[in-house]
Amino acid sequence: MAGRSYKTEAIVLRSFRLGEADRVLHLYTLDRGRVGAVAKGIRRTKSRFGARLEPLSHVQTILHQGRGELQTVTAVDLVRSHRAAREDPYRLGVGLVGLEAMLRLYSEQEANERAFSALARFLDLLDDSPTRAPARPSLDPLALAFQLKLLWLSGYLPHLGSCTECGSEGPVVGYSPRSGGAVCRTCAADALTLSPAGITAIDGLLRRPLAEAGAVPLSERSAREALSVITAWYEFHGGFRLRTLSA
Numbered sequence: 001m002a003g004r005s006y007k008t009e010a011i012v013l014r015s016f017r018l019g020e021a022d023r024v025l026h027l028y029t030l031d032r033g034r035v036g037a038v039a040k041g042i043r044r045t046k047s048r049f050g051a052r053l054e055p056l057s058h059v060q061t062i063l064h065q066g067r068g069e070l071q072t073v074t075a076v077d078l079v080r081s082h083r084a085a086r087e088d089p090y091r092l093g094v095g096l097v098g099l100e101a102m103l104r105l106y107s108e109q110e111a112n113e114r115a116f117s118a119l120a121r122f123l124d125l126l127d128d129s130p131t132r133a134p135a136r137p138s139l140d141p142l143a144l145a146f147q148l149k150l151l152w153l154s155g156y157l158p159h160l161g162s163c164t165e166c167g168s169e170g171p172v173v174g175y176s177p178r179s180g181g182a183v184c185r186t187c188a189a190d191a192l193t194l195s196p197a198g199i200t201a202i203d204g205l206l207r208r209p210l211a212e213a214g215a216v217p218l219s220e221r222s223a224r225e226a227l228s229v230i231t232a233w234y235e236f237h238g239g240f241r242l243r244t245l246s247a
């Protein structure tokens, strides 16, 4: 084969059928960021890839870059299967929110070691994360904390301590997507309303390690407020909505 092969860790974000036996994979790789690749023959019973390339799978892989846009998977070893997350519907729902956030926020073929590590950490924690059904996975503290950290890593840290419009000490009563932070009552005309507990919760989810997301005091109202800040950011700054968040 003409072209070049390289070895990298990768996490499977999404997978589509292609023809009779193949799959197209959206991978987030440690070495090159977002990569599209084809796994040939993966849907045959005797495929050498087995079930190692499901969404959420963390693998060590060899990819071949030819002339086409899609790279080719030539070898795969599992690093972590994340079966515990995949086989529980609630955890899977949380995982799919995280994968879709990665797909939308990190769509470039450009290595970002911190983003890769955050994703790997999120999935490791998800395997042992409590199932909070019947609550919606989109309101899960780990899902919210992971997305807030991705926004932070992509250069956006919501400012919560004082009013981002007029600089007053507050109290702050809302979040303005336009100014990217909290606002006081005077400046809250087109802001989302936030409760004091909601602001504290968002701040905790942002600043504490991902492993401690479940320990942040989070009422259902606070979780909804955190989610509204995240979705407002996606819509205002990214121009997109996550399908998994409206499920």
Ligand SMILES: [Zn+2]
Residues within 6 Å of the ligand: 163, 164, 165, 166, 167, 168, 183, 184, 185, 186, 187
């Ligand atoms: Zn103000």
